[in-house]
Amino acid sequence: MDRKLKEMLFFSAFRGCALLVVLSLVVLMWYIATGGLERLSWDFLTEMPRRANTEGGILPAIVGTFYLMLIVLAVSVPIGVMSAIYLVEYEQSSWMGRVFKLAVYNLAGVPSIVYGLLGLGIFVAFLGFGFSLMSAGLTLSIMTLPLMISAAREAIAAVPQSVREASLALGATKWQTIWHHVLPYALPGIFTGIILSVSRAAGETAPLMLTGVAMSLQRLPDGFFDSFMALPYHIFYMATQSSNLLATRPIQYATALVLLLLVLGMNLVAIVMRKRYRDRYKW
Amino acid sequence: MTPRTTFNHELEELNKEITEMANVAKTAIERAVQMIADMDLSLREEVREMDRRLYELNERIDKHCLDIIALHSPVAGDLRLISACLKMVEDLNRFGRYAWDIAQIVDDFEEGKAFKKFESLRTMACLVVGLVDDAVYSFLQRDAEKASHLHERDDAVDALYDSIFREILTYMMEDPHKITMGIDLILVARYMERVADHACNIGEYVYHMVTGERLDPKARVGNVPQNVEACDRLFDHPCPRTELDEK
Amino acid sequence: MTPRTTFNHELEELNKEITEMANVAKTAIERAVQMIADMDLSLREEVREMDRRLYELNERIDKHCLDIIALHSPVAGDLRLISACLKMVEDLNRFGRYAWDIAQIVDDFEEGKAFKKFESLRTMACLVVGLVDDAVYSFLQRDAEKASHLHERDDAVDALYDSIFREILTYMMEDPHKITMGIDLILVARYMERVADHACNIGEYVYHMVTGERLDPKARVGNVPQNVEACDRLFDHPCPRTELDEK
Amino acid sequence: MTTTIHTEDLNVYFERNHALIDVTMDIQNNQVTAVIGPSGCGKSTFIRCINRMNDLIPGCVVKGKVLVDGEDVNDDKVDVVDVRRRIGMVFQKPNPFPKSIYENVAYAPRLHGVTEVVDGKVRRRKHTKKELDEIVERSLRRAALWEEVKDRLDKSGMSLSGGQQQRLCIARTLSIDPEIILFDEPCSALDPIATSKIEDLLVDLKKDYTVIIVTHSMQQAARISDRTAFFYLGKMIEMGDTKQIFERPQMELTEQYITGRMG
Amino acid sequence: MTTTIHTEDLNVYFERNHALIDVTMDIQNNQVTAVIGPSGCGKSTFIRCINRMNDLIPGCVVKGKVLVDGEDVNDDKVDVVDVRRRIGMVFQKPNPFPKSIYENVAYAPRLHGVTEVVDGKVRRRKHTKKELDEIVERSLRRAALWEEVKDRLDKSGMSLSGGQQQRLCIARTLSIDPEIILFDEPCSALDPIATSKIEDLLVDLKKDYTVIIVTHSMQQAARISDRTAFFYLGKMIEMGDTKQIFERPQMELTEQYITGRMG
Amino acid sequence: MAYRLRWKGSNRRRVRRNVNLSPKERAIEIALTIATWSSVVALGAVFAELMLGAIPAFLTIDIIGFFTGTVWNPAHPTHPLYGILPLFVGTLMVSFGAAAIAIPIGLGCSIWLAELASPRIRSIFKPAIEILAGIPSVIFGFFALVILSEWISIVFDPVTKLNALNGAIMLAVMMIPIMVTVAEDAMNSVPSSLREASLALGATRWETLRHVVLPAALSGIVAAIVLAFGRAVGETMTVLMATGNAPQLTFDFLRSVQTMTAAIAIDFGEVVFGSEHYHVLFAVGLVLFVITFAINFLADWVVRRYKEDY
Numbered sequence A: 001m002d003r004k005l006k007e008m009l010f011f012s013a014f015r016g017c018a019l020l021v022v023l024s025l026v027v028l029m030w031y032i033a034t035g036g037l038e039r040l041s042w043d044f045l046t047e048m049p050r051r052a053n054t055e056g057g058i059l060p061a062i063v064g065t066f067y068l069m070l071i072v073l074a075v076s077v078p079i080g081v082m083s084a085i086y087l088v089e090y091e092q093s094s095w096m097g098r099v100f101k102l103a104v105y106n107l108a109g110v111p112s113i114v115y116g117l118l119g120l121g122i123f124v125a126f127l128g129f130g131f132s133l134m135s136a137g138l139t140l141s142i143m144t145l146p147l148m149i150s151a152a153r154e155a156i157a158a159v160p161q162s163v164r165e166a167s168l169a170l171g172a173t174k175w176q177t178i179w180h181h182v183l184p185y186a187l188p189g190i191f192t193g194i195i196l197s198v199s200r201a202a203g204e205t206a207p208l209m210l211t212g213v214a215m216s217l218q219r220l221p222d223g224f225f226d227s228f229m230a231l232p233y234h235i236f237y238m239a240t241q242s243s244n245l246l247a248t249r250p251i252q253y254a255t256a257l258v259l260l261l262l263v264l265g266m267n268l269v270a271i272v273m274r275k276r277y278r279d280r281y282k283w
Numbered sequence B, C: 001m002t003p004r005t006t007f008n009h010e011l012e013e014l015n016k017e018i019t020e021m022a023n024v025a026k027t028a029i030e031r032a033v034q035m036i037a038d039m040d041l042s043l044r045e046e047v048r049e050m051d052r053r054l055y056e057l058n059e060r061i062d063k064h065c066l067d068i069i070a071l072h073s074p075v076a077g078d079l080r081l082i083s084a085c086l087k088m089v090e091d092l093n094r095f096g097r098y099a100w101d102i103a104q105i106v107d108d109f110e111e112g113k114a115f116k117k118f119e120s121l122r123t124m125a126c127l128v129v130g131l132v133d134d135a136v137y138s139f140l141q142r143d144a145e146k147a148s149h150l151h152e153r154d155d156a157v158d159a160l161y162d163s164i165f166r167e168i169l170t171y172m173m174e175d176p177h178k179i180t181m182g183i184d185l186i187l188v189a190r191y192m193e194r195v196a197d198h199a200c201n202i203g204e205y206v207y208h209m210v211t212g213e214r215l216d217p218k219a220r221v222g223n224v225p226q227n228v229e230a231c232d233r234l235f236d237h238p239c240p241r242t243e244l245d246e247k
Numbered sequence D, E: 001m002t003t004t005i006h007t008e009d010l011n012v013y014f015e016r017n018h019a020l021i022d023v024t025m026d027i028q029n030n031q032v033t034a035v036i037g038p039s040g041c042g043k044s045t046f047i048r049c050i051n052r053m054n055d056l057i058p059g060c061v062v063k064g065k066v067l068v069d070g071e072d073v074n075d076d077k078v079d080v081v082d083v084r085r086r087i088g089m090v091f092q093k094p095n096p097f098p099k100s101i102y103e104n105v106a107y108a109p110r111l112h113g114v115t116e117v118v119d120g121k122v123r124r125r126k127h128t129k130k131e132l133d134e135i136v137e138r139s140l141r142r143a144a145l146w147e148e149v150k151d152r153l154d155k156s157g158m159s160l161s162g163g164q165q166q167r168l169c170i171a172r173t174l175s176i177d178p179e180i181i182l183f184d185e186p187c188s189a190l191d192p193i194a195t196s197k198i199e200d201l202l203v204d205l206k207k208d209y210t211v212i213i214v215t216h217s218m219q220q221a222a223r224i225s226d227r228t229a230f231f232y233l234g235k236m237i238e239m240g241d242t243k244q245i246f247e248r249p250q251m252e253l254t255e256q257y258i259t260g261r262m263g
Numbered sequence F: 001m002a003y004r005l006r007w008k009g010s011n012r013r014r015v016r017r018n019v020n021l022s023p024k025e026r027a028i029e030i031a032l033t034i035a036t037w038s039s040v041v042a043l044g045a046v047f048a049e050l051m052l053g054a055i056p057a058f059l060t061i062d063i064i065g066f067f068t069g070t071v072w073n074p075a076h077p078t079h080p081l082y083g084i085l086p087l088f089v090g091t092l093m094v095s096f097g098a099a100a101i102a103i104p105i106g107l108g109c110s111i112w113l114a115e116l117a118s119p120r121i122r123s124i125f126k127p128a129i130e131i132l133a134g135i136p137s138v139i140f141g142f143f144a145l146v147i148l149s150e151w152i153s154i155v156f157d158p159v160t161k162l163n164a165l166n167g168a169i170m171l172a173v174m175m176i177p178i179m180v181t182v183a184e185d186a187m188n189s190v191p192s193s194l195r196e197a198s199l200a201l202g203a204t205r206w207e208t209l210r211h212v213v214l215p216a217a218l219s220g221i222v223a224a225i226v227l228a229f230g231r232a233v234g235e236t237m238t239v240l241m242a243t244g245n246a247p248q249l250t251f252d253f254l255r256s257v258q259t260m261t262a263a264i265a266i267d268f269g270e271v272v273f274g275s276e277h278y279h280v281l282f283a284v285g286l287v288l289f290v291i292t293f294a295i296n297f298l299a300d301w302v303v304r305r306y307k308e309d310y
């Protein structure tokens, strides 16, 4: 019967697609992993780069990325979560909601390089932070803010209205309701959003290029207004600009592997958390 | 669109059955009274047949009412209708019994014409047939007003029964040979009195069915002129309201 | 835990009421018969009181049954119980009426001891009280077996009535002065026959209530030895089964 | 065209859970058969066996026979798609497709096309527009919905009220002219007024179809069904005429359940 | 401690939608009052006026008086939080907090603390552990749930069955010892057996509380309530003793609705 | 990244407020309002800054030439040419190329995942794909630069090793996880009751998928495509490293191209603050911003226009 045949043909094609996707990603990871493991060592992680990055480790890059994550965590998270709470629980005039929706929805899709321009214009030039950790960190913070807000907002809005009503009907005040019920139940979702945002910031390169990431430093940044190195930029730099591209390939691979592990690890945590959260609260 | 087709259908069925039963019961009483009036013994078998039919209908409607209650959980007006039916059938069934009892007694009479002499018995028969007729009518027409006035006429019947009883007693004392017949007459009167009683019961049920209120028992106390004038008409047209049957 | 507390509670209430009514009805009949047996006219007021009480209970239980149907949509056994109650109350009420009727007649007697002479009337009274007793018992005990046998005894009562009727007739023919009393006696017999009839009705309801089946009308045809031997016991102990009342 | 159903020693397992135990029963045609019982007793599982919807549940094993007109639907040789075409199903929550009302009803006929015999050869062709229009109108009329929607057949099925949606689902099922229609708690998401419309429709449908309905509401079973089956803990406890079940059930359990004394 | 409620010319508007029109009614204490009516007639809106849950709905305007023990809860001077503490509410879908059973019940008492008068001064303090334990046990007992959960108070409230969850919600409401308890279709998500347990509980609760219940099921209203109010299109059509409403309603509309002839 | 920017219940109206707020409650509300406004300001700054940066450029250079010029040579010491067309075409080539590869494969994969894969496989596959969506772009760029380009040069023997095809393929691999997660979500959120309804009418699984699930999920699928496309347009590092960075106007996939993002990233390395070049780069950024803005709007419009309520 042709109806059956059609079904079979299409379904095989879909299986083929899936296989292709798996294959391509496995290949990618395989190359990075095998290439990177060659050079990866404890020393590589804990030493300063030497001789124009051709030797030594990548400690400043790791630390720089870590600092960036810290700034994002400190700036974007509280503002993002608070905004999300306000938007879900308090906001009541329709125009403000619309403006917000517009801003957040569209700014999430704006290319990261554009945020780089912003950072350059405002933090580096206008506010005079110069090419520093602070400029880069704040830029990344603003870049991840839409992601943060919408993640937190979704998590908060996913707490069913019935829980709020239950709490209010017991004579709890609005804030008590939010604090005792909405936030705790939304927390895993918010955390997921936080981790995703921070890991996105960790892997982002383009804005850093405009806000002062350094090609090579023999030291750790000694403050938030110092210049810094970062893992993704280090990969880019070593792969395209450094003096001896071929000789430093192992370093490039290893750095890529480190970044990959860092970001994937964080994402994994986020996803496991979300899954557990979903299992835990089945409304 | 009124929903609940099945339920409405069942209620219609029930209504048809009870209408049939009411008409049969009424006719049975009328035939029995006709037998007294005209000594028309040919009606005997007919009355018996109707008695049987009433018994059957009693069973059937009873079961039907229970079905409806069990399956459709009627409330309000529907429930009152069904409860009225449940009770009414017993009374209607009794009509049949009494009609048959009367028919049997009339049948036994040696001196058929005896009844004719008892004007008051005739009057009573008139009253009772009128009562039954009105009871059935009030049910079919859902006429609470009419139903509420049956009691008053029943009181008239009761009074009449008392006087008939005394009359026949005197009559028997005068001529002991009439004792058998006298007793028969008394029983007939007694039966008719019972019929009137049951007709009143029907009135009570109808009243409750239509209004949702119980008929105030105190209303029974009041005494009302006895409407006997319709009597002759009744005897000439035994089923004056058969046009209702189609309802 | 059996749920539906309210419903169960209502059913219990209903059961209590109907038990009370059954006992009052039974007692009323017993007292009436006692009046015949012992010419104990002092019981008259008591019977009247019971008649009144029965009338009240009739209204009340009726209403209660409707409440339960309207509010709780009973099915199966519960529904059968309620339908049985709905019908039974009418019969029990009749018991009261007849008891009162009997009481009134007995009261009228000039020659009170007349009854004593009529052994068969006494026998009949025995039978009837036994029937009523058993009808009530079968209801209280949900005893379908017992309920199904009431008919047979009713046939005995009917037969007895016929013979009493003839007997009294002869008696009246012999002595025309006894006519009034004769008629009274016949009416008493008649009333008792009716009571037996109603007791049978109760039996039918109980049978249906317990088994869910209708009592086969053909079972009525069968004739069964008349259990008259319990009679004397009855007259000595008018309420032989009062221990059930607590149930 | 109507059909009898006969199940024999039907057993259903979900992994370790024995959800249906030795159900043997007969369902007559042109009747409404109601299936009642407490939650989780296997009512849904039972009717989903009849059109093999349980196939969709991973880990569900069905043993025993379900004979529809003498043919075992569980047989490997039987075409599931065809079984489902012959045995329609209406679900608990109204689930119209998010398409227009017309498309909802025309969907299945379009899929199946018309099977004709031309010159002795069996041929499948598409419906003409006119044929489809007719099918849609007929089905909607049959589902007592035509009058309410005839002026807006191109509106989304989702724009209807709950009760209308459910009738649309019924019309959709009728469009392929099934022999049997299964209803799984079709009114539990509806209010009393919508419910009573659906009930009327069900009673009307039995003239032409064999109808099986699972319901939580005993009153509903009482109101509309001719026969009632009572399930408890995966077993069929009692089956009989609805009147008999509700007036004098044979089993103690049934009486307990219908009088609300279970639990 | 119980309370009477009296509403006067209560009107509720949702934007342009006039959802409740001139509702004037009296609710007596220690009774179960049922509110019935077709879908969308304003039943929920009505009871949500009593504990001001409508405040949560954007665009909802409430006019008229709701006097609880003579005090207008709609008054601006009245503390909403306090109103809600005194008037408990149980919702359609069981909505326990995803906390342990114990925490679910202990939540509200913890919030409110104990108000004591020490040395002539009003003082608020926290409950001691023992007091809390007592409250939890008492509330759960009152909700007929204690026996079923006493061994697993630390398990999540979500792990209970639907009927148990609903009773947990009731226990939670009882924990603050409200004067009035409002139920908005508390059984519509439950099966008949669970429903009948809740109904029993409701009847039991009226000994100590004033109970108002919105229900879709007329049978339920009939079974458990003392008085019944019938709403239609935002108006209160009739209110009276449940027996009277179900045996001889005064209004034609009421009769149509309860006999299922509406629509 | 599985979070789609979806907003529920947006049309809010005034609710009745509690007049008797405790001081604590009031303070909290104020704090939250401040936080919210600061994020509004921060986000508004993005647009404002772009405008401010770009305006001087539009004042000094030929606007028409900017949009129609075919040569991009801003670094020329005397006659810098600011024709954005080569960059624009480069961007479109790479992203459309990527879309052409990613859409069919991604769609097939998401259908497989949503409809055919067994629950166990799905429960592993879905998170895996989500994790991959988080791989930093620089790593894809690195892979394209080092490995993929080698393979392409073996197969096609192109003019330059780093070319548009290289970028397109790599971008496609990047797009697929984003697409799959969002599209699979959309298909998954089609209630199974619709599937059951169709199957119960005697439809096959393919027919059910084709006529019921896909139409119902259409808005989500289109949104997935548009979203992924938007990411491709805005992607910087991958194209920067993969396409060879030659700002030439070409339609040959085997030649090097430069995208707008890459141009900004590269050129900022050497521009002087406040120079004309500096402001032109802001102008390019503004164009990019407008394009992605438009794409997002499109996605939003599609979702709303074809959204099915079930």
Ligand SMILES: Nc1ncnc2c1ncn2[C@@H]1O[C@H](COP(=O)(O)OP(=O)(O)OP(=O)(O)O)[C@@H](O)[C@H]1O
Binding pocket: D014, D017, D019, D037, D038, D039, D040, D041, D042, D043, D044, D045, D046, D057, D216
């Ligand atoms: N998909 C499934 N996977 C595992 N077990 C299932 C599944 N569906 C049903 N069951 C189990 O099978 C038994 C019967 O379920 P079924 O859905 O048939 O009950 P039901 O009578 O329809 O109940 P309800 O009235 O709640 O719909 C239950 O014990 C249930 O837990």
Ligand SMILES: Nc1ncnc2c1ncn2[C@@H]1O[C@H](COP(=O)(O)OP(=O)(O)OP(=O)(O)O)[C@@H](O)[C@H]1O
Binding pocket: E014, E017, E019, E037, E038, E039, E040, E041, E042, E043, E044, E045, E046, E057, E216
């Ligand atoms: N949040 C809301 N916004 C706008 N209108 C509403 C809202 N809530 C209810 N309404 C409207 O108010 C009217 C009454 O609604 P309400 O929820 O009180 O009805 P109900 O009787 O509880 O119905 P149901 O039985 O379906 O719960 C309806 O017409 C409804 O459309």
Ligand SMILES: [Mg+2]
Binding pocket: D043, D044, D045, D184
């Ligand atoms: Mg089910």
Ligand SMILES: [Mg+2]
Binding pocket: E043, E044, E045
């Ligand atoms: Mg409501």
Ligand SMILES: O=P([O-])([O-])[O-]
Binding pocket: B094, B194, C094, C194
């Ligand atoms: O039915 P009755 O014997 O009382 O007329």
